[in-house]
Amino acid sequence: MSDLDARLARLRGSAQPKRHTARTIAAMTANPGCSRRAVLDAAGVDKGRLATQVGFPARFGQSRFAITRGNAFEAQIKADGCAELLSLLREKLDLPLSEVGYQDLESLGNESNADRHARAREAITNAATEAGTLFDHPLLRMEVGGRAVYLEPDLIAFRLAGRFHVVEIKSFPVIDGQADPAKVAAAAIQSAVYVLAMRTMLEEQGLDPATVSHDIVLVCPKDFANSPAVTLVDVRKQLTVLRRQLSRMARIEELLDLLPDDLTVDPRPDADGVPTATPEELGAALHRVDARYAPECLSHCEIAYFCRHEARGETSALGRAVREDLGGIESIDTALALARETRRPTPEQEESAALLRAAARLRAEVSA
Amino acid sequence: MEGVAEELERRIDKLRAAVRQAIMAGDRTAAAGLRRELREAERAWDEAVAGLAQQVVPAPRGAGALLPVREQVHHALTLLSVPAAPRLIGEVHRAFFAGDIVGARLTSLRRDEERSFRLAPYSRPYYLCAVLSADVLAPARGLLAVSTWPLERRIVGPLSPRVDFLTCAIRVAEHVERLPEAGTSASRLLWRFAANIPGLGMDPGGAATAAAVAAARAELAIHAEADRSHRAAGAARATEQLDDAGRFFGTPRQRANLPRTARSDPREGAS
Numbered sequence: 001m002s003d004l005d006a007r008l009a010r011l012r013g014s015a016q017p018k019r020h021t022a023r024t025i026a027a028m029t030a031n032p033g034c035s036r037r038a039v040l041d042a043a044g045v046d047k048g049r050l051a052t053q054v055g056f057p058a059r060f061g062q063s064r065f066a067i068t069r070g071n072a073f074e075a076q077i078k079a080d081g082c083a084e085l086l087s088l089l090r091e092k093l094d095l096p097l098s099e100v101g102y103q104d105l106e107s108l109g110n111e112s113n114a115d116r117h118a119r120a121r122e123a124i125t126n127a128a129t130e131a132g133t134l135f136d137h138p139l140l141r142m143e144v145g146g147r148a149v150y151l152e153p154d155l156i157a158f159r160l161a162g163r164f165h166v167v168e169i170k171s172f173p174v175i176d177g178q179a180d181p182a183k184v185a186a187a188a189i190q191s192a193v194y195v196l197a198m199r200t201m202l203e204e205q206g207l208d209p210a211t212v213s214h215d216i217v218l219v220c221p222k223d224f225a226n227s228p229a230v231t232l233v234d235v236r237k238q239l240t241v242l243r244r245q246l247s248r249m250a251r252i253e254e255l256l257d258l259l260p261d262d263l264t265v266d267p268r269p270d271a272d273g274v275p276t277a278t279p280e281e282l283g284a285a286l287h288r289v290d291a292r293y294a295p296e297c298l299s300h301c302e303i304a305y306f307c308r309h310e311a312r313g314e315t316s317a318l319g320r321a322v323r324e325d326l327g328g329i330e331s332i333d334t335a336l337a338l339a340r341e342t343r344r345p346t347p348e349q350e351e352s353a354a355l356l357r358a359a360a361r362l363r364a365e366v367s368a
Numbered sequence: 369m370e371g372v373a374e375e376l377e378r379r380i381d382k383l384r385a386a387v388r389q390a391i392m393a394g395d396r397t398a399a400a401g402l403r404r405e406l407r408e409a410e411r412a413w414d415e416a417v418a419g420l421a422q423q424v425v426p427a428p429r430g431a432g433a434l435l436p437v438r439e440q441v442h443h444a445l446t447l448l449s450v451p452a453a454p455r456l457i458g459e460v461h462r463a464f465f466a467g468d469i470v471g472a473r474l475t476s477l478r479r480d481e482e483r484s485f486r487l488a489p490y491s492r493p494y495y496l497c498a499v500l501s502a503d504v505l506a507p508a509r510g511l512l513a514v515s516t517w518p519l520e521r522r523i524v525g526p527l528s529p530r531v532d533f534l535t536c537a538i539r540v541a542e543h544v545e546r547l548p549e550a551g552t553s554a555s556r557l558l559w560r561f562a563a564n565i566p567g568l569g570m571d572p573g574g575a576a577t578a579a580a581v582a583a584a585r586a587e588l589a590i591h592a593e594a595d596r597s598h599r600a601a602g603a604a605r606a607t608e609q610l611d612d613a614g615r616f617f618g619t620p621r622q623r624a625n626l627p628r629t630a631r632s633d634p635r636e637g638a639s
Binding site: 079080081082083084086087090097098100101102103104106108119131132133270272273274 | 396399400403404407453455456501503504506508509526527528529530532533536563564566587590591
């Protein structure tokens, strides 16, 4: 175990590390400047549980019903040797009749991640040169913040005419050719994570990464029924965003170097699994790691309510647009004082102060 | 015994509520004490339920069903003639035999069969066994087979899911043909197959049995040869590397494709 691993394990404490999924990586890239999220994710901390322990339980997450529905739809598509999926691909993408191979790369029980990844790599690199059509649950690996993480695979890699496509099965409906744009965007960025991870894998094997297509195959229920429909989605834009965000993400070692060596968010459970660390201790440990809170965090980070509480009174809590408009003014109190002209602006605050004063005057005129 | 288990269930429910209340009230010591009691009660419940299972096994009085569940599964699998998932087995049984197979009992079936085989090998005329994947010789997820089938049929290669699907379609269509009149569940089953075979329309009325058989045979002809060679290669390796129990139930705890290390010892009793 390397130094870095030991350090992250100490930070996490006794709990099992939480696995990365395409969903968490997609969410991570949404706020790449946040050290708190980067460090906690790299250590595999269960952020949802931690948030509950410090008294700010996350009020979001996938609903149980949505998960059940998603699983049922996926099971239906994959039943009987992917019979429905094959019919769809034949109909929509002209998959030749002879291409029906299906290989399940699901875990064999107590197999290690490295073994399982090696099996997936072998199957897919073989397929790149020989035969094979559908590869279910390949375990992929990806570099995040200077560290390799395994991705919980929830995809099928599908080979057509020498190119791989990522098949993403989602249970939101496509009604009359239209789906919820937010959901499609989320699915696209998650698939982009898989595309990137598969490209990395092929590149490591000395194969052409462009073999993995940037067109992903999205399978959704059609209209109000349960019958599936296939759409090709171009994820080139998401790939660019993802690649840029991943390279911008500060390296974990550098972030850890700024933190005290004994920092930990270990809840220290006793024999019965009841945490003995007090919320104050855990909160204090969390405060040591810098966060960059923005209101968007609430929709994709479990610990966002804690950060929002911490950021109260700061201009950044009002959103990125406000923070950019009020560059150099950190707290809301300062901003109000400048607007009411009860405080003299420093030279670098002049410009924002003029804006604030104008806004205050307009507001006074309107409400007068 | 059953009364004891029910009593314990009520107690567990009460304890859970008490633990929750203690946590909400912030009383850590009381919560810890209650949790310990809860663990005790759960352990006692496990024992009581294990006792129930032992009572039931010698006399499987299935509610409504006249045959033990393994016989029902055997009938359905014999009709299909290829490995199948529990869901399909249940549907086939409903369509062509009387009564439903209780899904919950299928989940433990394979484990029970394995235990029985390892305790007293070959003491039953047949066993419901696992299907091995051709590459790593590990049990394939959620498929059941019959131990009297040739080894090739109990091994799945990359093409086998499709080949088995088409074979099932042919067998179901032939069986529907033989029936004087097909019931709704039989025709629905056939239609589900027909919808995913190329060359047959999605029209429920159009799934004529002869056409379904012909279309499925046409596609089967494309894959059959390659699939047979994958399965034969897998079977050859299984014969060489695994013992009897391993060939029927697989060795999930070992990487069976590693040379010579994969031999399982039946005395281990690992399931």
